[in-house]
Each structure stands twice: as structure tokens, then as C-alpha cells.
Amino acid sequence: MTTAFLGGYVVPVSGPPIEDGTVLVADGKIVAVGKPVDVDIPDDAETVDVSGSWLLPGFVEAHGHVGVLEEGEHWVGVDVNEMTDPNGARLRAIDGINPDDEGFRDALSGGVTTIVVKPGSGNPIGGQTVAVKAWGRTADEMVIREPVSIKSALGENPKRVYGEKDKLPSTRLGVAAVIRDAFVAAQDYRLRREHAEREREPFTRDTTLEALVRVLDGQLSWSQHSHRADDIVTAIRLSEEFGYRLVIDHGTEGHLLADLLAAKNIPVIIGPLFTSRLKVELRRRSLRNPGILARAGVKIAITTDHPVVPIHFLVHQATLAMKEGLDADTALRSITVNPAEIMGLADRVGSIAPGQDADLVIWSGDPLDVMSRAMRVFIGGREVYRFDEHTGEGVTVSPFYTESR
Structure with missing residues (x-):
């Protein structure tokens, strides 16, 4: 499905804001961002009017x-x-x-x-x-x-x-020692694992040390x-x-x-x-x-x-x-x-740019103004939340299966 968000004040974060901007989304991803003249919108695209609002990444x-x-x-x-x-x-x-x-x-x-x-x-x-x-x-x-x-x-x-359990660690020295001992054990484990791989020997895995090796x-x-x-x-x-x-x-x-x-x-x-x-x-x-x-x-x-x-x-x-x-x-x-x-997630989230996940939020105004509201929220291009101005309440789309009647 292709969706075009039209007419809003687009704040990509990774680049300068765009007045009367357009964001084109297809299959859950952002495919184009820019002025209307710069974005080719397919004839069958659904449109979301963002006029008078701000459009930001989630x-x-x-x-x-x-x-x-x-x-x-x-x-x-x-x-x-x-x-x-x-x-x-x-x-x-x-x-x-x-x-x-x-x-x-x-x-x-x-x-x-x-x-x-x-x-x-x-x-x-x-x-x-x-x-x-x-x-x-x-x-x-x-x-x-x-x-x-x-x-x-x-x-x-x-x-x-x-300390309340009368166990190590009960001091800052002890806390640091637990961490240090764990990494020394992980270093030794990595050496043993590498040796076993070279010699094609059986090796008993340890899920705690495996995780710490990934940090090392x-x-x-x-x-x-x-x-x-x-x-x-x-x-x-x-x-x-x-x-x-x-x-x-x-x-x-x-x-x-x-x-x-x-x-x-x-x-x-x-x-x-x-x-x-x-x-x-x-x-x-x-x-x-x-x-x-x-x-x-x-x-x-x-x-x-x-x-x-x-x-x-x-x-x-x-x-x-x-x-x-x-x-x-x-x-x-x-x-x-x-x-x-x-956190190593910038290839998917955090900005509005081609290739990013289409996690978009329509705000009533500048989100850094405490009076602004998140009006509509999209994850992967799908609307999952909407603020109802008539009731003054937010409505979240349930992700769980419900049988139609």
C-alpha cells in the first residue's frame, strides 16, 4: 500500500524542516520526502491531509x-x-x-x-x-x-x-569486581571456544559468557x-x-x-x-x-x-x-x-528519510510546545493511534485478533 502525507510542516530531524512538505510511504517504508514538485505520487496512492499540522518521526x-x-x-x-x-x-x-x-x-x-x-x-x-x-x-x-x-x-x-542478602557484592568494590570477573571469564571462554573451533573439538556452550563475548x-x-x-x-x-x-x-x-x-x-x-x-x-x-x-x-x-x-x-x-x-x-x-x-537503530528509526520505517506522528503544532498534541500515530505506515477531538480521548487500534460479528 502506498500513502502520501500532504501539506504539513515536515520535520525530518536529519535535515531542515519543509513547509508544505510531502512524505511518500510504501510497504511500511518511507520512499520520498520533499516539496510536492519533488515527489512523484502514484495515482492509486491514499492521501493523508496534514495541512496546518506538524509531521515528525516517532x-x-x-x-x-x-x-x-x-x-x-x-x-x-x-x-x-x-x-x-x-x-x-x-x-x-x-x-x-x-x-x-x-x-x-x-x-x-x-x-x-x-x-x-x-x-x-x-x-x-x-x-x-x-x-x-x-x-x-x-x-x-x-x-x-x-x-x-x-x-x-x-x-x-x-x-x-x-548487601541486604549478605552476599557479594555489598560495596562498590564488589560490584566492579563482579563485572570484571565476568569479563575475564568471557575472555577465557572466547579463547577456549576459538581453540575448539580450530581443533574441531566438542565445546560446551555457556549462554552467560556467549552474551558477554558479543560485548567484547x-x-x-x-x-x-x-x-x-x-x-x-x-x-x-x-x-x-x-x-x-x-x-x-x-x-x-x-x-x-x-x-x-x-x-x-x-x-x-x-x-x-x-x-x-x-x-x-x-x-x-x-x-x-x-x-x-x-x-x-x-x-x-x-x-x-x-x-x-x-x-x-x-x-x-x-x-x-x-x-x-x-x-x-x-x-x-x-x-x-x-x-x-x-542504540544502533538509526538505519530504521529516528528521522524521516527514504529507507526509514514509516513511523510518523502528526502533531497539532510544535511538539516542544506543551500545548501540542500527538493527533495521529503511524507505525510502519499503519495508523495505530488517533486523538478524538470530540471526546478528548485517544483511541489506540488494538493489535489483537477480534472476530468480526
């Missing part, structure tokens, strides 16, 4: 727990942390996702179409992350890429979880939960010791090391930004921090850490960060192309 949430930490389900919907083993590298977030979590519907109402779902931060090594679309019947149908990275945590959370080989990034500046430095120390690709999650005190992070080209997924300072590690939480990092040259993405902050408030965090010094261009990039690039 937002990208780079660090959330939608589907694995369900809202309103109490303990039944809590599958975010397997806090019985400090090294959970073999654990996969995809195995815990419930596509019917209310958070996915909230995401659509806020223009969020892509979510990197991550295990929680109770373990030094929490498990494998997965990038999904915010709409689908099964987690497998929703997948963009799996796995994307491995989640790891430093600082207060794993120290508290295992550069296939997966390392998503490092770290708030305090000293924990961020430990994250850098470990990454340089083993040579893996580091992404800082949260980075609450990252602004204190902004020049160091920029020099080492380490991106920061910063947030959540609307929370109170419930933990010691959050004492320097500030909406000014994204702007400080960005001005220093750090590539940033903004996160809600849903459900810590509801995912549909993602754009509002960017707006208020802009109020506190973040420039408008970076604010928009921090919830679109930047998280897509940081």
Missing part, C-alpha cells in the same frame, strides 16, 4: 521498562529484575514483555513509537536489552533489534540488593547504569580495561565530567528528569544537566526510565530541559535521532 525512548514493569498489575507484572544472580547476562528482556501493558498505549499518546526495553538495575549485570515498536500483538512482532545491548549497574542499587567483540554495547561521578569514572575504567563500547544510562552527575565524556566520545542517556531526589545518588539531579552535557559536546538522549516518569512525558522533559538551557535542535534530536544512533 520519538525514541532509549531506556525504558515498558512491558517488563507493568503498571497497575502489582507483583504479577514485575519482571524487570531477576535479583537472584549478580551476573544475569544470559537474561533477555524480550522474555518478560507483555505487549498489552498500558505503557505501550501511553507511549503512542506521547508520540513515542520506539522503545529500548531494558532489565532493571538490581544486578551488576542485568541482562540483554531489546528495541521494540510501541504497538504489536507479540513481543516478537514488535522487535526492531534484539539484543541491542547488555544492561549493567553500578552504585547504590546492586550494592543495596545484595563489539556486537553489543554496554548500557551502564551510573548516577554519581565516581561511578561514571568506574564505568569508563572498566570499558577501557576490556575495550567495549560504553553507553552511560542516567548520568545524573555526568555534567561534572562533561569534558571527559566528550573527549572520550561516550554518549549519555540522561534522565529521568522529573523525579524527586529520593536516593543519595540523585542529589545533583537537575533539568540543567542535559544542556551542560550538550554544550560540552556530549551526544545525549533523554529518557523517562518509564514507569519512573510516564513515557508520554518524554517530550515534556525535553521541553523543560530546553527551558533550562538545552538548545531546541538538540532537545528534538535527544528524543529522535540521537537515541536511535546511540
Whole structure:
């Protein structure tokens, strides 16, 4: 099916805005973007009138727990942390996702179409992350890429979880030691595996070490939960010791090391930004921090850490960060192309360009204006959400099978 979006203010993010723009979509992909005279629209194409509205790519949430930490389900919907083993590298977030979590519907109402779902931060090594679309019947149908990275945590959370059990790790030293020991074991495992392959000998696989070898080989990034500046430095120390690709999650005190992070080209997924300072590690939480990092040259993405902050408030965090010094261009990039690039998804999402997935959102106005609404949301060119102006409610198309009567 071919669809032409006509007459809107098109914001590709990867390029300059286009007044009275046209976006042509076919078979779930964007095939052309430009002025009407520059886009050849087939006679049989369906049209969507975007006049008077803004057309943007769906937002990208780079660090959330939608589907694995369900809202309103109490303990039944809590599958975010397997806090019985400090090294959970073999654990996969995809195995815990419930596509019917209310958070996915909230995401659509806020223009969020892509979510990197991550295990929680109770373990030094929490498990494998997965990038999904915010709409689908099964987690497998929703997948963009799996796995994307491995989640790891430093600082207060794993120290508290295992300290309360009188187990290693109960200190920051212990947390770092668990991570270091795991990577040394993975290095040894890789050598044994290579030897077995050369000699054509049988080899017993280990799913935990297999996952960590993929990090060592550069296939997966390392998503490092770290708030305090000293924990961020430990994250850098470990990454340089083993040579893996580091992404800082949260980075609450990252602004204190902004020049160091920029020099080492380490991106920061910063947030959540609307929370109170419930933990010691959050004492320097500030909406000014994204702007400080960005001005220093750090590539940033903004996160809600849903459900810590509801995912549909993602754009509002960017707006208020802009109020506190973040420039408008970076604010928009921090919830679109930047998280897509940081998490290795930019070939499919985060901008409006030929070849990208047709994940598009029609906004009533500039999304960085808090009065603007996501009016219609399309994933893969299919409309999945619409705001009803008469009732004042959003309507999500159900992905589940219903028998016609």
C-alpha cells in the first residue's frame, strides 16, 4: 500500500524542516520526502491531509521498562529484575514483555513509537536489552533489534540488593569486581571456544559468557547504569580495561565530567528528569544537566526510565530541559535521532528519510510546545493511534485478533 502525507510542516530531524512538505510511504517504508514538485505520487496512492499540522518521526525512548514493569498489575507484572544472580547476562528482556501493558498505549499518546526495553538495575549485570515498536500483538512482532545491548549497574542499587542478602557484592568494590570477573571469564571462554573451533573439538556452550563475548567483540554495547561521578569514572575504567563500547544510562552527575565524556566520545542517556531526589545518588539531579552535557559536546538522549516518569512525558522533559538551557535542535534530536544512533537503530528509526520505517506522528503544532498534541500515530505506515477531538480521548487500534460479528 502506498500513502502520501500532504501539506504539513515536515520535520525530518536529519535535515531542515519543509513547509508544505510531502512524505511518500510504501510497504511500511518511507520512499520520498520533499516539496510536492519533488515527489512523484502514484495515482492509486491514499492521501493523508496534514495541512496546518506538524509531521515528525516517532520519538525514541532509549531506556525504558515498558512491558517488563507493568503498571497497575502489582507483583504479577514485575519482571524487570531477576535479583537472584549478580551476573544475569544470559537474561533477555524480550522474555518478560507483555505487549498489552498500558505503557505501550501511553507511549503512542506521547508520540513515542520506539522503545529500548531494558532489565532493571538490581544486578551488576542485568541482562540483554531489546528495541521494540510501541504497538504489536507479540513481543516478537514488535522487535526492531534484539539484543541491542547488555544492561549493567553500578552504585547504590546492586550494592543495596545484595548487601541486604549478605552476599557479594555489598560495596562498590564488589560490584566492579563482579563485572570484571565476568569479563575475564568471557575472555577465557572466547579463547577456549576459538581453540575448539580450530581443533574441531566438542565445546560446551555457556549462554552467560556467549552474551558477554558479543560485548567484547563489539556486537553489543554496554548500557551502564551510573548516577554519581565516581561511578561514571568506574564505568569508563572498566570499558577501557576490556575495550567495549560504553553507553552511560542516567548520568545524573555526568555534567561534572562533561569534558571527559566528550573527549572520550561516550554518549549519555540522561534522565529521568522529573523525579524527586529520593536516593543519595540523585542529589545533583537537575533539568540543567542535559544542556551542560550538550554544550560540552556530549551526544545525549533523554529518557523517562518509564514507569519512573510516564513515557508520554518524554517530550515534556525535553521541553523543560530546553527551558533550562538545552538548545531546541538538540532537545528534538535527544528524543529522535540521537537515541536511535546511540542504540544502533538509526538505519530504521529516528528521522524521516527514504529507507526509514514509516513511523510518523502528526502533531497539532510544535511538539516542544506543551500545548501540542500527538493527533495521529503511524507505525510502519499503519495508523495505530488517533486523538478524538470530540471526546478528548485517544483511541489506540488494538493489535489483537477480534472476530468480526
